[in-house]
Amino acid sequence: MPAAVAVLTAGLLAFHRAVPNTPGRVGSLLEAFLPRLGLVVPVLLVVALLRRSAVALVAVLLPVAAWTYLFGGLLMPGPEPGRHELVVVQHNVSDENTDPAGTARALAEAGPDLIGLQELLPQALPLYEETFAPDYPYHAVRGTVGLWSKYPLTEARLLDIKPQEITEPWSRGLRAVVHTPHGEIAAYVAHLPSIRIGATGLASSRRDESAALLGDAIAAEQRETLVLLGDLNGTVEDRGLAPLTSQLNVAERGFAFSFPAAFPVTRIDLVMARSATVSHIRTLPATGSDHLPVAALITLR
Template sequence: MLAGCAVLTAGLLAFHRAVPNSVGRVGSLLEVFLPWLGLVIVLLFGLALLRRSAVALVALLLPAAVWTYLFGGLLLPDAGAGPRDLVVVQHNVSDENTDPAGTARALSGARPDLIALQEVVPPALAVYEKTLAADYPYHAVLGTVGLWSKHPLTGVRPLDIKPRGITESWNRGLRAVAGTPHGEAAVLVAHLPSVRVGAGGLASSRRDESAGLLGEAVAAEPLETVILLGDLNGTADDRGLAPLTSRMGVAERGFALSFPAALPVARIDQVMARSATVAHIRTLPATGSDHLPVAARVTLR
């Protein structure tokens, strides 16, 4: 029994893409929590020791090896900053945040080059602008997403990532060019639609459609270097974000679970890059949001 569970766990880890999404998007739901199968391995290991089952202990080497292959690199320490690094911060600040000034100070305290925010709404917008102005003289806000930068921003325009069926005003994406000391980089800021888990499984069709539109924007971007900062409402393993993860690299080090802030179980706040490396990602202390901010070190090529 324990050996069979070990083999099943290894199969889910290694072949999660084979789990169908046709009913309730079960495959995507599995992929959201895929790293947590490591706890299943630990539980099975404990049971195998209690039962003194040598067969189960040997069988557990299989899922342990697969988990290590998939996620072990994320546990390695940060290699340290390099001369071509940018520090970026991504945060859904929440439209119910009662302390926007404190949130802005907390984010700037990480001394990033770029700060991307989602759910930026009046009157909090004016507070973010005032609090960040001294250290971040360049910023752009379109709809409910914004970008603050230490480096000049040009070419600001909205990104059309609005899914079909949404009739109200909905502007949750922007593109700008940051003139960094190491050359120009296109910076995309996005907030994809929310997903819901219910009796019918994972409801993510609008998120998936918006991710597809964002992936098309990445593919069409003329600049070689692209940095994506966003609340993507999905993990890097979720196949719903494949239009992005197939075109961009994700963090090489760090788990940085960001949601929900009270008890984080998944990183849905993402930093991805093309022609650059997201070398490390980490969470910052909690703010007045239901998300934790994440800070990443991006190495430009």
């Protein structure tokens, strides 16, 4: 039995794209927690040792090899800071956050060049603006998403990534140009629709539609260098985000599980880039949000 489970786990890791997405978007559900399949390995190892099964011990090597191939590189230490780099912070600050000023202070203390936020409420926005003002004099807000920068921003505009089923006011996408010391970059901030796990599986059609719209906008972006900061309600392994991950680089180092903040099991707060490298990503200390902030080092080309 342990050997069979080991082979199955290795197969799911190595061939997760072969798992069908219908019914219930099972494939996306698996991919949302794919790195966590590695937790099966120590359990199988203990069982194999207790049973003194040589076959099971050998079989355990299969998921170890598959997991290491997929995720082992993320465990490597991040690179030393160098030239032509930006530090960015991505955070869903939560519309139930009771301490927006404290959250803003915590993010500013990390010293990033750019800060992308989601779930900004109108009543909390002045507190973020006031707290960020000394270090981040440039900002743009569209709907419930915002971008704060140490460097000048121009061409800020709303991104229309609203799924057709949503009829109420809904503004969760922003695009601006950042004039950094290393050149101009297009910065995108986005908050894709939430997904739900129920008896029928994963409900992600709205998220997937919004991801496709965002992917179209990125494909049409004329500036070569681009950075995306977002609560994308999916992991980089999730095929529902393929319109984005097929075009953009994802983090080369770091897991940075960001949700839920009390016991993070997955990273849905993502930083991606085009014509630049997301060299490392990490979590920052908890704020008043149900997400952890993530900070990423972007190496520009």
